[in-house]
Amino acid sequence: MRLSPQHIRAIREVVRHECGPEARVRLFGSRLDDTRRGGDVDVLVELEQPVGRPAVLAARLSARLSRRLDGRSVDVVLSAPNLPRSAVHRMAEQQGQLL
Template sequence: MRLSPEQQAAIRRIVADVAGSDAQVRLFGSRLDDSARGGDVDLFVTLERPVEQPALVSAQLSARISRHLQGRRVDVILSAPNLRTLPIHDVARREGVLL
């Protein structure tokens, strides 16, 4: 995994601040490959409660985490009881690593 323990802790803290302490966050995609270089940070955030403004929550998470990672691009996918499940959700859930 190409995130330091400090970066992982910061991501968990930001997710808790924005989405609630019960939110889970998984890293998936190219950042799991230790032999790769560069690439964005793909995060899958699971919420136990419905989210009223998913685009806003996703954008807030992406912006705050990106700022913490010195401008690295961050993609956030949300999962909540009121949101549609897409194939990317299955991939992220299956391949992602819980932070």
């Protein structure tokens, strides 16, 4: 995994602050591959409660995480009972690593 312990802690803190302590976050995508360089940070935020205004929440999380991760680009995918699922959700759940 190509994230420092400080960055992992920052991701957990931001998600907990914005989504509550029950939210889980998984890292997926190129940052899991230690042989690669660069790339954005892809996270799946798993929520147990329905989300109102998911686009706003995803954008807010992405912006706050980017600031905490030294300006790195952060893509946020939300998973909640009221949101449609896609292939990205399945891939992130299968290959992603809980932070």
